[in-house]
Amino acid sequence: MNLSHLTSDGNPAMVDVGAKAISRRTALARSVVALGPDIMQHLTGADIQTRKGPVFQTAIIAGTMAAKRTDDLIPLCHSLGLDNCQITITAQGSDAIIDCLVSTEGKTGVEMEALVGASVAALTIYDMCKALSHDIVIRETKLMEKTGGKRDFKRE
Template sequence: MTDSPFTHLDPLGRARMVDVTPKDPSYRRAIARCRVYMSDDTASQVARGAIAKGDVIAVARVAGIQAAKRTPDLIPLCHPLLVGSVYVNFEIADTWIEIEAQVETVDRTGVEMEALTACSVAALTIYDMCKSADRSMVIGDLTLWEKTGGKSGTYRREADTSD
């Protein structure tokens, strides 16, 4: 037996999906970000549309949108949600591409995992499309930046001023 504060464990400590059926649906939004670090030449090729596999940003955007919708297929205890909208946007800098995903729903639980999954898969897609040009790329800084709605209310991450 366990008195664990983790909601994904039953009284015997076994994994379970949290019961959200008693909750009323409400508007929820989550924003996540991550970065793909790369050489300046690779970032320049992406910006110019010169990567041999095609339009990296367009393909990564679609991959992120698809990933948000498929999150419960990838993360075992996530609830299937009616995803209302997914926006995946990019900022290309000299040595990195930042991905931002925003996911919205009206449902009984939040969309943090959907936003984080969208960023992750978009980043992996960038890596896949650019790996022939730069195998030293690093995917990092995957972070929840904001979430609204639900019992816990609003969360906003403090901006890091080191960039």
């Protein structure tokens, strides 16, 4: 198996995308945060209000900021100018479902930007709610779909 971020002698390297064509790239990532009933009882309308402020609104801002700075966090990611980053957070039962949709016109995909955006939004929810309960679990973060590049992907 050839890993794209390793040279032939096994050293880490950024992938050379210089010869790739520019195309529309999109990615949707999802994180699920199990908050539990102790926290969800504070849900008012579509957000949880705490002394730190509105939880979901703050997490959307944090996730967007993180998606834009992915190359500062993941060593071999390319610097990308994002055309769009949309984060939505919905309450389903005692879970917060975070969807991060990212797009750009470029030579490389935006999967990592979507995953980082969803992850940091989840971590922000944890940070803002830990005063209410530490029984919070970030259950999963996964790529739901991507378009552009060599092949598209959609999780069933």
